[in-house]
Amino acid sequence: MKQKHASIPIFVPHFACPNHCVFCNQKRISGASQPPSDLYGFLKAAAENLSSRFSEVDIAFFGGSFTGIPKPEMIHYLSAAKRIREEFPQITGIRLSTRPDYINEEILHLLLSYGVTAVELGVQSLDDGVLSLSERGHTAADTFRAVECLKSFPFELILQLMPGLPGDTGETIRKTAEQTVLLHPDGVRIYPCVVLRDTPLAKAYLRGDFSPLTVEEAVEISADLCTLFRANRIKILRVGLHSSDLVQNHGVLAGPFHPAFGELTEQVLYFRQICRLLENRLLSGRKQAEILVAPGERSKATGQKRKNLILLQERYGVEFSVRESESVLPGDVILSFLL
Numbered sequence: 001m002k003q004k005h006a007s008i009p010i011f012v013p014h015f016a017c018p019n020h021c022v023f024c025n026q027k028r029i030s031g032a033s034q035p036p037s038d039l040y041g042f043l044k045a046a047a048e049n050l051s052s053r054f055s056e057v058d059i060a061f062f063g064g065s066f067t068g069i070p071k072p073e074m075i076h077y078l079s080a081a082k083r084i085r086e087e088f089p090q091i092t093g094i095r096l097s098t099r100p101d102y103i104n105e106e107i108l109h110l111l112l113s114y115g116v117t118a119v120e121l122g123v124q125s126l127d128d129g130v131l132s133l134s135e136r137g138h139t140a141a142d143t144f145r146a147v148e149c150l151k152s153f154p155f156e157l158i159l160q161l162m163p164g165l166p167g168d169t170g171e172t173i174r175k176t177a178e179q180t181v182l183l184h185p186d187g188v189r190i191y192p193c194v195v196l197r198d199t200p201l202a203k204a205y206l207r208g209d210f211s212p213l214t215v216e217e218a219v220e221i222s223a224d225l226c227t228l229f230r231a232n233r234i235k236i237l238r239v240g241l242h243s244s245d246l247v248q249n250h251g252v253l254a255g256p257f258h259p260a261f262g263e264l265t266e267q268v269l270y271f272r273q274i275c276r277l278l279e280n281r282l283l284s285g286r287k288q289a290e291i292l293v294a295p296g297e298r299s300k301a302t303g304q305k306r307k308n309l310i311l312l313q314e315r316y317g318v319e320f321s322v323r324e325s326e327s328v329l330p331g332d333v334i335l336s337f338l339l
Ligand code: SF4
Pocket: 014, 017, 018, 019, 020, 021, 024, 025, 026, 064, 065, 099
């Protein structure tokens, strides 16, 4: 049986980005990779390989602000992607990421004419103070304007958030998340801010002028955001940075990077959900309980090194175990007391 979904990632360098976001290492990004010189040939080989194994494949341009690259180059990339999409029915989408201030109607008409299906917007924060301290070079108003413009086109809209930037507080992060909900995106990606080497943020960190979130803080914040977005039926495409070469190649100086960041967040969500179920339950005399979860969810409910089960036992004095059951939906939990 074919697997459902795969992506063909194309790294688009951003040599001449005029912006100076404090968290970005342009040298590392632009030096990390180049798009293949024969992009059509590369895409064709990838499509032939993947289309026999996956029912849906998308072409994903990432690595910079796609709509900020010179128009002839943009058209060169888009033409190759469009041609492949026409030749392979399994290629169901073309996605790209960009900045809010690089969106206008003319560009969106161009993207649409080449069959782009999803636009990801690097929002990072909706607090002007945080955006200014992060030297993003745009304001929250630019994001609102870009989202309004995007909403009049049939693209899937994904917003990328970066909690933990300079100037961020619990309050600014919460407000950004609440405003994000009001923008009604189709989905979000949550990338807590890490300190990359050779960036202005790294210098600020080494001077003692910037303290990144810890992994634990970032996981708790991400779990709060996931709860809010899921409650509003906004899908979450990713939590935490990819273990890409950029990160593994000693790129991270400090901050909340963990190779299993998304899994840690899911573990916290399970812990909170189980605690909610146990609230107001009469536990006196109970000694053992079983937590039923959907197939494949056992490790998330158990937690790394059984952390969730240990914390639950400390808190409730009951010994918990986890079992997978076909009768439980993904994300749901059923509790049953054994003794
Ligand atoms: S994050 Fe994007 S917009 Fe900001 S400096 Fe880096 S490449 Fe440019």
